[in-house]
Amino acid sequence: MSNATFYSCAAGKTDDAEGSLLFKALGKIEAEHATIWRKILRLPKTPVGNETCYIENVKNLNESHERETRAIDFYKKAAEESDHDRLKQIFKALVDIETDHLHLSEARLK
Numbered sequence: 001m002s003n004a005t006f007y008s009c010a011a012g013k014t015d016d017a018e019g020s021l022l023f024k025a026l027g028k029i030e031a032e033h034a035t036i037w038r039k040i041l042r043l044p045k046t047p048v049g050n051e052t053c054y055i056e057n058v059k060n061l062n063e064s065h066e067r068e069t070r071a072i073d074f075y076k077k078a079a080e081e082s083d084h085d086r087l088k089q090i091f092k093a094l095v096d097i098e099t100d101h102l103h104l105s106e107a108r109l110k
């Protein structure tokens with residue numbers, strides 16, 4: 001499950017111009033995160049997966065909301081379980097970043 005792939009899919013498919021710009025920006029950020037993790041963990045470049053996205057912007061916003069919620073939970077848990085101070089800080093910073101992302105969809109789903 002690649003959030004970067006989802007966002008670039010949504011940016012191309014959504015019926016809302018502002019939504020397209022938002023998803024494009026979020027896709028860029030998530031792709032940067034993925035690159036950093038690949039470097040830290042020395043993983044090979046991941047193949048571009050097939051992610052489902054939607055024409056209706058509200059469905060993409062809902063999907064974004066779910067994905068960011070999962071990311072926040074994941075990084076929160078990682079921060080709690082990490083016994084390495086620097087890693088803990090990084091995970092906490094990522095919780096903040098993903099929380100900002102969550103607020104972007106929340107503001108538009110009201």
Ligand SMILES: [Fe+2]
Pocket residue numbers: 003030068071097098101
């Ligand atoms: Fe995010």
